[in-house]
Amino acid sequence: MSDSSSQPHLIQVPKQFEFDGRPFPAVFDNQQSLTSLAAIAAWLQANQALLERVLQESGAVLFRGFPIDNAVAFDRFSAAFGYPDFTYQESLSNAVRVNLTDRVFTANEAPPEVEIFLHHEMAQTPVSPAKLFFHCHAAAQLGGATSLCRSDQLYALILDQMPQWARKFEEHGLRYTTLMPVDDNLASGQGRSWKSTLSVTDRAGAESQLQGLGYSWQWQPDDSLQVTTPVLPAVVDLGDGRKAFYNQLIAAYMGWAGVKANPAASLVLGDGTTIPISVFEKLVSMANTLTFDLNWQDGDIALIDNRITMHGRRAYSGDRRRQVWVALAAASV
Numbered sequence: 001m002s003d004s005s006s007q008p009h010l011i012q013v014p015k016q017f018e019f020d021g022r023p024f025p026a027v028f029d030n031q032q033s034l035t036s037l038a039a040i041a042a043w044l045q046a047n048q049a050l051l052e053r054v055l056q057e058s059g060a061v062l063f064r065g066f067p068i069d070n071a072v073a074f075d076r077f078s079a080a081f082g083y084p085d086f087t088y089q090e091s092l093s094n095a096v097r098v099n100l101t102d103r104v105f106t107a108n109e110a111p112p113e114v115e116i117f118l119h120h121e122m123a124q125t126p127v128s129p130a131k132l133f134f135h136c137h138a139a140a141q142l143g144g145a146t147s148l149c150r151s152d153q154l155y156a157l158i159l160d161q162m163p164q165w166a167r168k169f170e171e172h173g174l175r176y177t178t179l180m181p182v183d184d185n186l187a188s189g190q191g192r193s194w195k196s197t198l199s200v201t202d203r204a205g206a207e208s209q210l211q212g213l214g215y216s217w218q219w220q221p222d223d224s225l226q227v228t229t230p231v232l233p234a235v236v237d238l239g240d241g242r243k244a245f246y247n248q249l250i251a252a253y254m255g256w257a258g259v260k261a262n263p264a265a266s267l268v269l270g271d272g273t274t275i276p277i278s279v280f281e282k283l284v285s286m287a288n289t290l291t292f293d294l295n296w297q298d299g300d301i302a303l304i305d306n307r308i309t310m311h312g313r314r315a316y317s318g319d320r321r322r323q324v325w326v327a328l329a330a331a332s333v
């Protein structure tokens, strides 16, 4: 029996950041108080206003010690928040994933040695989720942390240290050019085929989808598809006095094939201006100073506000395969 007077509490964890007097990430420990899915769902719903406030302030909330040990339980945990679903099938995500329930899917099928660099989920597309849930079903033996970085803090740093570039990013936004392969490529962090990405079966369907989204495109001799986005924001207003460096610049520069050697082929300002290597490098090093590595424990669930906080995945190794699952939520309507 659980003690009815005990409740999950905010706790401190090593190397936690504090911004404006608020912890990042915020961590609720179950304190062994909630022992059933029904009790967890009731607690989440009874405390939803508090949790929403903490999420808005901190940008990431970790739930630790809750008895969640399978995909269905994780699905029910995430459903308790009542957010509208954002499904992988409908998304333009470029990662290859496998669905476990309607809402829950594997975080990324890229091999363990591939680092996934900091990004806002799908910020290189016109349609991105508002919130993300991660659940650690089985922590890696070595590595495999989810890196987390507050983009409002990063933007404040950019404004302070590179004010001219801060203005350019905010004023012009970004355009991304990517290559969608013919077939899913599991060896890549962004290997989803154009048919799967666009939910189509042929070229005509792909072109019609892209046209509707404002993309330009070019078919390649091997039937892969090069696409360029319309101008997307590089900075977003969070509506509470904060602005966030909301884009895919770091992941694209650090992780997309060939981009480091020739960034201008994949990423330019909305007015066509190229971004110098020195600017990319400075942004990466500034983000590194703000990054918290979430070292998973089995059963952990993290709720991330995708507009405020970037995430990534450290490389990992060991016999035990790391399993981190994801559920995405759209903005509440």
Ligand SMILES: [Fe+2]
Pocket: 119, 120, 121, 311
């Ligand atoms: Fe991601």
